[in-house]
Amino acid sequence: MRVLGVLALALALSTGAASARPSADPGISASEIVIGGTVPLSGIAASYASVGRGAEAYFKYVNARGGVNRRKITYKYVDDQYNPAQTVQAVRQLVQQDRVFAIFNSLGTEHNLSVRSFLNATKVPQLFVGSGATTFGRDYKRYPYTIGFLPSYIGEGKVYARQILKTKPNAKIAVLVQNDDYGKDLLAGFKAGLGAKRKNLVAEQSYDALSTDVSSQIARLRSSRATVLLLITTPPFAIRGLVAANRLGWRPQVYVNQVGSATNIMRIISATANPRIIEGAITLISIKDPLMPRFKNDAGMKLYRTIMRQQLPRGDVNDGFHVYSMAVAYTFVEALKKAGRSPTRASLVRAVANLNLRNNPFLLPGVVVKTSSTDHFPLDQGQLQRWSKNQWNPLGKIVSAKP
Amino acid sequence: MTAFRYALRVFGFVLFVAIVVYLPFRISDFRASEFALIGIYFIAILGLNVLTGYTGVISLGHGAFMALGAYTTAILVADHGMRDLWTIPLAGLLAAAAGAAFGLPALRLSGPYLALTTFGVAVATPIVIKKFDGLTGGSGGINLFEAEGITGLPEFIVTLPGGKVLSFNDWLYYLAWTIALVLFAVAWAIHHSHFGRSLRAIRDNEIAAAASGVWLASHKTLAFSISAFYAGVAGSLLAIWAFSVQPGAFPVDRSIALLVGLAVGGLGSLAPLAAGAAFLVFLPQLAQGISKAPGVPAVIYGAVLIALMIVLPMGVGGLLRWITGPLTSRLYPRS
Numbered sequence: 001m002r003v004l005g006v007l008a009l010a011l012a013l014s015t016g017a018a019s020a021r022p023s024a025d026p027g028i029s030a031s032e033i034v035i036g037g038t039v040p041l042s043g044i045a046a047s048y049a050s051v052g053r054g055a056e057a058y059f060k061y062v063n064a065r066g067g068v069n070r071r072k073i074t075y076k077y078v079d080d081q082y083n084p085a086q087t088v089q090a091v092r093q094l095v096q097q098d099r100v101f102a103i104f105n106s107l108g109t110e111h112n113l114s115v116r117s118f119l120n121a122t123k124v125p126q127l128f129v130g131s132g133a134t135t136f137g138r139d140y141k142r143y144p145y146t147i148g149f150l151p152s153y154i155g156e157g158k159v160y161a162r163q164i165l166k167t168k169p170n171a172k173i174a175v176l177v178q179n180d181d182y183g184k185d186l187l188a189g190f191k192a193g194l195g196a197k198r199k200n201l202v203a204e205q206s207y208d209a210l211s212t213d214v215s216s217q218i219a220r221l222r223s224s225r226a227t228v229l230l231l232i233t234t235p236p237f238a239i240r241g242l243v244a245a246n247r248l249g250w251r252p253q254v255y256v257n258q259v260g261s262a263t264n265i266m267r268i269i270s271a272t273a274n275p276r277i278i279e280g281a282i283t284l285i286s287i288k289d290p291l292m293p294r295f296k297n298d299a300g301m302k303l304y305r306t307i308m309r310q311q312l313p314r315g316d317v318n319d320g321f322h323v324y325s326m327a328v329a330y331t332f333v334e335a336l337k338k339a340g341r342s343p344t345r346a347s348l349v350r351a352v353a354n355l356n357l358r359n360n361p362f363l364l365p366g367v368v369v370k371t372s373s374t375d376h377f378p379l380d381q382g383q384l385q386r387w388s389k390n391q392w393n394p395l396g397k398i399v400s401a402k403p
Numbered sequence: 404m405t406a407f408r409y410a411l412r413v414f415g416f417v418l419f420v421a422i423v424v425y426l427p428f429r430i431s432d433f434r435a436s437e438f439a440l441i442g443i444y445f446i447a448i449l450g451l452n453v454l455t456g457y458t459g460v461i462s463l464g465h466g467a468f469m470a471l472g473a474y475t476t477a478i479l480v481a482d483h484g485m486r487d488l489w490t491i492p493l494a495g496l497l498a499a500a501a502g503a504a505f506g507l508p509a510l511r512l513s514g515p516y517l518a519l520t521t522f523g524v525a526v527a528t529p530i531v532i533k534k535f536d537g538l539t540g541g542s543g544g545i546n547l548f549e550a551e552g553i554t555g556l557p558e559f560i561v562t563l564p565g566g567k568v569l570s571f572n573d574w575l576y577y578l579a580w581t582i583a584l585v586l587f588a589v590a591w592a593i594h595h596s597h598f599g600r601s602l603r604a605i606r607d608n609e610i611a612a613a614a615s616g617v618w619l620a621s622h623k624t625l626a627f628s629i630s631a632f633y634a635g636v637a638g639s640l641l642a643i644w645a646f647s648v649q650p651g652a653f654p655v656d657r658s659i660a661l662l663v664g665l666a667v668g669g670l671g672s673l674a675p676l677a678a679g680a681a682f683l684v685f686l687p688q689l690a691q692g693i694s695k696a697p698g699v700p701a702v703i704y705g706a707v708l709i710a711l712m713i714v715l716p717m718g719v720g721g722l723l724r725w726i727t728g729p730l731t732s733r734l735y736p737r738s
Contacts, residue, residue, distance in 0.1 A: 041691070042701045043656070049697060079691055079700065084544070085652035088645040089440065096572070097433035110542055110649045117548030118646060121557050179533055180542035208530045210654070 025345045027101030033336070033343070034074045036094035037106040038087050039130075041079035044210070047235075048107050050315065051130055052077035054325030055105050057311035058333075064310075068336045075329075076100065082107075084114040091115040095124050102127055102348060105149075105328050109133045109181045112146075120145045125349050127335075128328045128378070132156065132259075133181055134189075134403050137377040140353075145345075147352055147376050149328055151258070151286055153182060154189030155380055155401035157232075159284050160255050161193025163384060164200075164228060168253065172202045174226035176217055176241050178233055179206040186232045186257060189403065202226055207237060215244035222250045230255040235265045239272065246273035254281040258382070262320040263291035266387060278387050284401065285392070286367050286382040287327055290318050292392060300361030327362035331355070331369055331378060366398040377402065416588075419674060423580045427573045436572035436644075437684055442579035443640045444680035448664045449583075449590045449673070450633020455662070456671040457599060458626045459606030460510075464521030466657035467528040468498040468631040470650075472638030477545040477648040478538065480552040487552050491582065491639045498635020499628045506627030510620060513609075525658040529650035544649030547642065555643075579640050586633060590673055593629070602626055603671075634661075667711060669720020678719040 027034040039052035052075075059073040067073060076098060080086040087106070094100045095118075103119060106112055107130035119126045120143045128149035129136045136148035164173065175190070177183040183206065191198055203224035205217035218241055221229065229245065229252035231238050238260035245252070254277065256266075261283035269278055288295050288304075295301040304326060308317050315322060336343060338351035355378060357369040367381045380402045385392035427435045447469060454460050472494035479485040479493065509520050532539045539545065547553055555574035562568050593599045601622055604612035613619055642648045660683055668679025690703040715722050 041695060042698070046697070079687070079695070081656075081687075083651055083654060083656075084647070084649040085641065085645055088647070089437070092436055092572075093433055096436070097431060110544060110651050113543050113546070114645065114647045114649060114652075117546055118557070121548065184541070208533070210526075210529065 025101060026099035028343065031071060032074055033071045034076065034098065034100050035102045035104045036076040036078065036098060036100035037104045038080040038090045038111060039077045039107050040082035043081040045082035048321065050319050050321035051105065051107050051325045053312055053315055054322035055329040057307050058326040058329035060311045061307045062333055068333055069341055075104065080111060084110045087111040087114050091118070095122060102345065104128060104332060105130055105325065112136065116143055116146050123345060125345055127352060128331060131182070133185055138403065140376040145349055147378065149378050151379050151382055151401040152377055152403040153185035154403040156258060156284055157186045157189025158193035159382065159384070159399055159401050160230060161190050163282065165194065165197060168228060169197065171200065171228045172224065172226040173200050173228045173230060174203040174221035174224050174252070175201065175230045176214065176221060176233060177204065177206050178209055178237065180209060183232050190230065214241050218244040219248060222248050226252060228253045228255065231260060232257050233260045235260045235262065238265060239269050242269045242277055243273045246277045251277060254278055256281055256283045258284055261285065263289045263392060264318055267390065270390060281387040282395065283385050283392070284382040285385055286364055286379055287320065287324050288362055288364060289320050289392060290323055303361050323362050327360055330360050330362060331357065364398070415674070420584060423584065427576055428567055432570050432572050435576040439572065439575040439579045439644055441677065441680045441684050442576070442583040443637050443644060444664055444683050445583050445677045446586055446640070447634050447637035447661050448668060448676045448679055449586060450630040451661050451665050452671065452676060453590065453593060454626050454630035455665060457602040457606060458623060460623060460626070461518040462521040463518055463658050463662065464524035465634045465661050466653045466655070467524045468502060468634035469638030469641065469657065470528050470532065470653040471498045471501055472635030473642040473648045474532065474539055476639040476642045477547055480547055481545050481550045485552050487554055487643050491636055494639035495632045495636040498638070499632035502631025503624055503628040506624040510623045510627070525655045528653050532650040542650055544647055546647050548646040553646065575644050579644070582636060582640065586636065587673065594673060663708065667718050669718025672718065672720025675718065675720035675723055
């Protein structure tokens with residue numbers, strides 16, 4: 001009797017579950033595919049809003065030319081104020097109310113972590129996460145619906161370590177690092193890259209993303225007598241750190257991570273601190289920078305400027321986040337083309353894990369977006385750049401930034 | 404007359420409960436999750452009301468007590484395998500203890516000095532959480548989704564005899580609002596008790612209250628502690644609601660938002676505070692719906708808040724008192 005009762009209950013529950021699930025995946029029709037994501041549009045990180053707007057502009061451009069398989073792409077990006085609790089609410093709204101097909105291009109490490117389990121449990125793709133935290137590419141077996149985009153921070157840290165070992169194998173190194181998962185990840189990669197030479201890393205100072213000043217950290221780093229300074233910082237702290245170093249008269253060999261090294265940021269440092277402090281600075285980039293003179297007549301950057309003019313006339317053309325977001329949007333469109341004429345969430349996730357794109361117009365020439373069933377790091381290449389004459393100049397070939 | 408007023412109150416409460424029970428049958432699955440969030444903010448604002456509305460002590464740091472409650476639940480559920488429900492009272496008690504511990508020294512200060520002290524706590528909270536990353540998971544926080552002690556996962560679906568499907572969002576809704584209603588009743592009891600009157604006496608004039616035999620320190624500390632209990636329970640529910648906690652979820656804005664919700668609901672009111680909680684959840688969405696241009700949502704939010712404070716200086720509660728005043732206090736001279 002009890003067995004019967006349990007069976008009846010199980011049946012009731014399973015029919016309940018079955019009736020709640022529609023036959024086709026939500027968010028897609030013959031004429032439209034709706035995707036969503038979270039981006040900070042207000043609050044401390046509102047400058048990242050370009051990451052949503054640029055992608056939207058690219059989709060509008062694609063839609064104006066007929067969409068993908070005659071489907072228009074609607075991209076709903078919602079403000080999460082860079083607060084992970086708001087991300088949870090916004091993503092639930094996108095999935096349960098707006099019934100989006102996939103979550104795309106959401107920004108921030110903690111923010112994407114806060115919804116990763118939910119999205120994988122409900123089998124909603126979480127595509128091209130706007131974070132280089134290694135877990136988004138590494139842990140695909142546990143979270144098959146999630147994939148990152150940026151080169152992993154660990155891989156980036158290793159590239160800097162290799163370059164320092166090659167050029168100044170015995171230099172003392174100081175690091176300024178943001179005390180969150182992003183900073184820890186990149187620093188871990190850097191230490192791994194140093195290997196036996198880890199003792200060269202003589203000083204390490206961290207700051208909190210909510211703080212406003214890093215001059216005491218810089219003073220301590222300077223007192224370590226290091227001659228190389230690695231900045232694992234976002235743009236505002238790259239500026240503050242180097243302004244403080246300049247005030248102390250410190251002239252280390254500067255390394256700036258990709259997150260904080262856009263040309264417009266470097267020019268602010270040059271103007272507010274001293275051009276000499278960043279002369280010869282080194283960074284790794286994968287995405288074309290709108291202020292690089294060598295891309296003035298580049299076809300990809302011409303396309304970029306056309307899209308900006310047509311779809312986002314009030315946006316700042318020199319803002320590198322716009323190029324970044326178009327690179328992501330381009331990758332999404334290519335993946336969608338590969339997901340079949342009637343894509344499902346599962347077929348899109350399969351397509352995303354089977355990319356080999358050699359000509360993303362917004363990435364540096366030679367950078368390939370490649371994924372496979374065992375490689376969930378779409379972008380794991382970049383090129384070192386050296387700052388001189390007020391601009392970034394390529395330094396060597398395209399290198400691997402695999403974690 | 405008093406009997407009439409009493410009956411009106413009971414009727415109002417029953418109506419409130421009826422609305423809360425019935426609402427999920429009328430709204431979509433996702434809205435249930437939003438209304439659950441309103442219930443959670445309602446609890447936190449009810450608590451802040453005990454401190455700020457009755458006692459007149461302004462706290463800019465209640466987000467810190469929410470964080471404490473949230474992390475208590477997250478650590479107990481994720482690392483010690485406890486069922487989420489049992490951690491809710493524990494989170495409240497721990498926050499109450501922290502509130503008392505903080506209240507004892509802090510209450511030697513008064514007015515803006517105390518407000519600034521609480522503000523300092525709110526500013527330090529996310530950084531302190533990151534500092535103890537062995538316990539708190541650092542900036543990535545703690546994920547509760549895969550913990551066994553979580554009751555309502557997305558697979559949670561129950562079909563009621565009437566055909567209504569209860570989802571995990573409905574579960575979160577009923578959980579938050581059941582607790583909210585209980586704590587609402589407690590707040591109501593405090594409001595009408597000797598203790599509540601003493602607190603209001605402190606707010607109106609500390610010297611007069613002390614002269615009438617109210618022991619300021621103990622009353623203020625207890626008010627602080629009760630208020631922190633509410634915040635801790637709200638924080639615990641927030642962790643269960645979001646399946647996760649991160650330090651980034653408790654910025655200074657969170658503490659200030661609670662104060663905004665309290666002012667919109669009406670300082671010293673009870674049920675209208677739910678309107679303040681709804682304001683916190685819905686206004687940012689409305690502002691975004693109007694325009695997503697840079698800075699515009701924030702300006703709309705600010706403008707609506709200013710307009711509201713000009714039109715309704717006593718909040719929604721003041722408006723309701725103004726409407727129902729002639730009904731309930733006809734025979735008494737209006738002050």
